[in-house]
Amino acid sequence: MGVTHISTGSPFEAQIGYSRAVVADGWVFVAGTTGYDYATMTMPDDIVAQTENALATISRALIEAGSRLDHVVRVNYIVPDATEWPACWPVTSKAFAVAKPAATMISAGLQNAEMKIEIEVTARVAP
Template sequence: MRRLISSGSSFEAQIGYSRAVVDGDWVFVSGTTGFDYADMTISDDVAVQTEQALKNIAAALTEAGASFADVVRVHYLLPDAADFEACWPALGRAFGEVRPAATMMQVGLADPRMKIEIEVTARLGSAA
């Protein structure tokens, strides 16, 4: 059974996507940036953006019935690869014990204010 999860972001309605899709035991969380969707603001600091992106992802995972412990794959997308190390403390707190398969890519993002985008795939019950 497929279930769509929305964060309420205006981007989702404008572009036509879901924050996450649950399909059977799988949870696919879309690329998520450091926007605070409550007020549509974003910090200039990549570490702060990383923390907010992880909060946004955690909310989607929770709604799906999952957590970071269920994450099996993560993609980190950054316009500037040199910024990645500043993200490590937050990423380590979220994924340090989970140790999902991971890839970091240097890419262009949709908005020049965005310094990181994170996409995860989780499998319900994989934490057990």
């Protein structure tokens, strides 16, 4: 079984040297994804809107990989300001209502100050 690389066209992918997602051996590994709207390369100010954008980008990458949010088994959230994290819960609980993945939230700095959340997932390819 080969390896498939998926790109969203983000300039960061080319500049830093990574794929949005990699499919290997029935698994989909999605890179840490922030809240940019890649169509306009804009970043909302609000962490909830950033969470929605990140999950939409992740969802598109998973679909291209032959998976979907319902097949996520692991999710990592990175949030610089932990006090903002609870505002994201309605969005994340809806996105992962079926999958109920193992999850971790880490509070740490991100690449750019405008980034309020980064989300990384691991999923199975859909059966």
